[in-house]
Amino acid sequence: MALLVLKFGGTSVGDTTRIKNVANIVKKELDAGHQVAVVVSAMSGTTNQLVKWTQEISALPDAREYDAVVAAGEQITAGLTAVALQAIGIPSRSWLGWQVPIRTDGMHGRARIQEIDTEILKKTMLDGQVPVVAGFQGISPEGRITTVGRGGSDTAAVALAAALKADRCDIYTDVDGVYTCDPRIVTKARKLNKISFEEMLEMASLGAKVLQTRSVELAMKERVRLQVKSTFAEDVAGTFVVTEEEMSEADMLEQQVISGITYSRDEAKITLKAVEDKPGVSAKIFGPLAEQGINVDMIVQNISEEKNARTDMTFTVTRGDVDRAVKTLEDNRAAIGFAAVHVDKDVAKVSVVGLGMRSHVGVAQTMFRTLAEKNINIRVIATSEIKISVLIEEAYTELALRALHTAYGLDAA
C-alpha cells in the first residue's frame, strides 16, 4: 500500500464531467489499495477570468485582494471534487488552504509555503476519508489568503506530498508526459519514460510548461518521486521524474546526450549602451532591478580593452517585466551612467538540456553548427553544466527547434 498525492490541473477539472472522471481515477487508486490525498487546481479558464476582473478594475490590484479573489477558483473545484467522490461512495471532504492550514509567508501573489500541518489530514485518511486540498493557496501570518503564484498548484501538491511523506506525487495534466520537445511544434518529439530531477528542473525553468519550476525544485530537495501523466489516458504510464541514481543503467545507456529541447517566447532583450566599464557597475544596474522583483536571466557584457572605457551591457527579462525594467533603469540613470537603453521584444530562448552533456564533448558545437546552417543568428548564449541556451530572433523558433531535434538524434523513428 502506497500513499499517493494526486494533483489534477485546470483542464483535468475543466467541467463537471471531467471532475467526475477525476473521482473515478481516485477510486481506481483506492481500489488498488493505496491511500490517496488529492490536490486540485481551478477549472481551466476560471483563474484567467478572475485575474481579468481584477485587472478591469485596477491595473495594479492590491495583491492581498487579488489573492482572495483568485483563490476562490480552487475553493470551487475542491468542493466539487469532494462532492464527486461522495457521489461514487467515497468519503471525502474539501480542505481550503486556511483550514489545513497551509502556512505561507506574507508575499501575496507568490507566497512560499512554510509549513503544512498534516496531522488532521493523516487522521482523516486513516479513517478512510479522501482529503481534497485546494491547490495554489495558503494562509499568511496575518490570517489572510495567500496564493503561491500561477502554476503553484504543482508546488502545493509536491509540498503536501513531502509533508505527508507520500510515496509518489502524480501530476495529472492534459499531456501524457514530458516530451523531448513541444509536440505541437516538433511532430517527431518522443515521450520520455524517465527524466532526472536536474534535467526536469532545467527544462521547466527554460520554458517546458508541463511542470512548474518551483515544484520540481521542491521535489528534488524533498526527494518526492513525481509522475506526470494524462487525466484523459490514465491507464498509460506517464513520465517519472526521479533522482539521478534512480535512472537505471539501462536508462542511462539508452539515453541520448540531450534529453530535451525547450523554448520560451516570454523573453525581452535589454541593452544598455555605453556603460562605464568599471568595478561595481553591475551592482548598480542589477541591484535596483532586483529590488523591484525583476528577474534578470541571460547577461552578456562586452569586455573593453582600455581602462575607463565604455561598453555595452545586454541582458534578458520576461516580457511582462520589460516596461518596469526600463523605468527602473531610467530612474537610476544618473547612478548607473549609460548612453541609451535599447529594447528588443522579438526574441526567443531555445535551450538544449541533458545530463549527458557532462560526459560528452561537442554538444555546444552541434548546436551552433546546426543554427548556423539554418542562418539563425545567435544573440546571447548562456550555459550551465547540463544546458545550453541561446537567444535568437523569435521568428526562427520553430525552425531552430526542429533542426536541433534532428541534429541531436531525438526524432522518433
Add this chain to the structure above:
Amino acid sequence: MALLVLKFGGTSVGDTTRIKNVANIVKKELDAGHQVAVVVSAMSGTTNQLVKWTQEISALPDAREYDAVVAAGEQITAGLTAVALQAIGIPSRSWLGWQVPIRTDGMHGRARIQEIDTEILKKTMLDGQVPVVAGFQGISPEGRITTVGRGGSDTAAVALAAALKADRCDIYTDVDGVYTCDPRIVTKARKLNKISFEEMLEMASLGAKVLQTRSVELAMKERVRLQVKSTFAEDVAGTFVVTEEEMSEADMLEQQVISGITYSRDEAKITLKAVEDKPGVSAKIFGPLAEQGINVDMIVQNISEEKNARTDMTFTVTRGDVDRAVKTLEDNRAAIGFAAVHVDKDVAKVSVVGLGMRSHVGVAQTMFRTLAEKNINIRVIATSEIKISVLIEEAYTELALRALHTAYGLDAA
C-alpha cells in the same frame, strides 16, 4: 456623522463596471461624512452557476461542500470591490466570513448567524478603512464555511448593522424601492416611501422578493432602520422600512388600508382524502413533514359532523418540497390513515397586506367580492392580523393582482 452598512445585491455587482459604480456610491457616503461598511453578494449569475455545477455532480450534494463551493461567489466580489475602492483612493479590505469572524450554527446551506465579532471591523473603520464583508457566509463551530441560504446576504447585512449598531442599513438592489405590487404585472403600482417592519415582513414572506424575510425579521428584532434603494439611481430615495411608531401620523393618514399586494407561484396544494377526524391526526400528518424540514403553509380541515367520520385535509407546501412531502406522507400512510393523496401544482397565493386592516372592517369582503366578480375561485384562505392570503388557480394570478390593486384604491393616478 452616521454609521451606515451598505449592502449591494447580485445585479449591483454584476460586472466590473458595476463594481466600480458601487465604489463611487460608497465614496459619496464617505464624502458626506459617514462611516461605511459594505456587504456584497455574488455577481448575478455566479451563485446559480456554482449551484448548477454541484447539482450536475450530485443530486444531493453534501451541504458542507455545497457551502464551500457557493461561498466562493461572495469571496470574489468582496475582493473585487475592495480593489475598486482602493482604485479611487479609498483604503479598503475584504473580509470573508471566517475572517471577521461571522459565527453561525452548523446548519449548512441555511445557517443562522450567532455572533459577529465587530471589534476589528470597528477599529479598521476608525482608521479610515472601508471593510467589504462577503455576504451570505460564516464559519461553523467546526471551522467550516457555512452559508445562510439563498438571499441571505440581506440577512448578513442586517446582522452586521445590528452588531455594529449602525444608524441604517441600505439595501441596494435593482429596483428603486418597495412597491404596492409587482410593477412588472401591475403597471399602476406605486413606490412606497415608508413601510412598517410588520408589513414588510408579511410582504416578504408572502412573495415580495425585494427583501428576504429573515432579514426583515432580524431588522425588526434588532431595530435596524432599513432602506431599500436602487444601485442604478442612487440619488433617488428608496423605501424606508421603519418601526410602526416611526411611521408619522401624516404617513398613517395618507396610507391606504392596504399597503401592498403580493403573490407567490411557488406553491403546491396537497389534499389528503378521507383522513380520520379525531384528535392527534394533525400531529401524525405534520410531525413527519416537519422532521423532513418541509414547511407547511396554509392548512384547511373540513369539519365533519359525525363521530369517527372521515374528512379531507388540505395544505400547501413550496413546489420544491412537494415530491418529498408526498413520499413522507406515503411512508407514514399506516400511521396517519388516509385514502389518497391529491397534488395540485397549478396554484398561486395572492395576499393583501396592511396595518390598516386592524382598524378597518370589510377588507376581506372587498377581496372576496373582487375575486368573485372576476370568476376567480378561492381554494384556501389564510389570515393574520395584517394580511389575508388566498390560494387561486395560477392562471388567474395577474388578473387577480390587477383587480385587487384597483379595488383597494392603490392605483397610481
